[in-house]
Amino acid sequence: MENLYRIPEHVAVIMDGNGRWAKRRGLPRVYGHREGAKRVEEIIEVAKEAGIKWLSVFAFSTENWGRPKEEVDAIMSLLVEYINKKVPYLVENDIRLRFMGRIEELPEMIKASVKEGEKATANCSSMNFVVALNYSGKAEIIDAVNRLLKEGKKEISEEEFKNYFYIPQMPDPDLLIRTSGEERISNFMLWQMAYTEFYFTETLWPDFSREEFLKALYEYQSRERRFGKVLSI
Numbered sequence: 433m434e435n436l437y438r439i440p441e442h443v444a445v446i447m448d449g450n451g452r453w454a455k456r457r458g459l460p461r462v463y464g465h466r467e468g469a470k471r472v473e474e475i476i477e478v479a480k481e482a483g484i485k486w487l488s489v490f491a492f493s494t495e496n497w498g499r500p501k502e503e504v505d506a507i508m509s510l511l512v513e514y515i516n517k518k519v520p521y522l523v524e525n526d527i528r529l530r531f532m533g534r535i536e537e538l539p540e541m542i543k544a545s546v547k548e549g550e551k552a553t554a555n556c557s558s559m560n561f562v563v564a565l566n567y568s569g570k571a572e573i574i575d576a577v578n579r580l581l582k583e584g585k586k587e588i589s590e591e592e593f594k595n596y597f598y599i600p601q602m603p604d605p606d607l608l609i610r611t612s613g614e615e616r617i618s619n620f621m622l623w624q625m626a627y628t629e630f631y632f633t634e635t636l637w638p639d640f641s642r643e644e645f646l647k648a649l650y651e652y653q654s655r656e657r658r659f660g661k662v663l664s665i
């Protein structure tokens with residue numbers, strides 16, 4: 433019975449399939465990203481209603497720079513537009529906006545929005561909405577190691593190591609959702625996903641509705657998490 437009511441503390445999402453969604457409609461890829469951004473708004477709402485404390489989304493990976501310039505520019509403008517537009521809603525709903533990734537490498541325009549968004553929501557505490565931007569799991573580990581080396585550390589524990597991540601307070605994801613039928617982790621939170629439950633769906637991100645999100649939650653609640661231990665009978 434207990435599992436039926438278990439709400440994950442942290443849900444991570446790889447929002448995949450925007451390009452294919454647009455292509456199927458004979459539209460440019462950017463239309464898919466635009467529609468995808470609308471789904472992000474709905475998923476934040478339903479996650480908050482469900483009592484999820486951390487929601488993280490993979491918006492732009494360090495590998496995504498390899499896409500055509502016009503698509504990269506369109507995603508960046510969409511992000512700035514989205515952050516600027518959403519901040520009042522986030523403040524009103526007590527949702528803290530955070531970013532993780534190599535933020536310092538981003539264009540000035542984005543960095544300014546990121547800083548403003550984080551500052552405006554810094555005192556919000558009902559939920560955390562984390563946007564992974566210019567992010568890669570391997571880069572996060574390397575950045576942590578380089579900071580350790582600079583500090584002259586010779587040895588470290590797993591617990592201490594976590595303090596060097598982009599958001600040290602963030603708990604490991606309990607559930608990862610990936611849309612569009614791809615069944616890969618694609619360099620998202622590699623360390624943090626050691627015991628995460630994975631949920632894959634064929635649905636493309638722009639079609640991922642509130643109902644689909646709830647379906648993923650129900651599936652999570654039906655799973656038995658053992659963390660490498662034996663089940664007690």
Ligand code: FPP
Nearest residue numbers: 447448449450451452465468469472491514
């Ligand atoms: C994956 O689809 C999607 C992306 C790389 C970009 C995601 C960005 C957004 C939804 C913009 C809004 C984000 C926020 C946080 C508001 P794809 O282009 O890889 O699709 P494909 O696999 O079908 O080509």
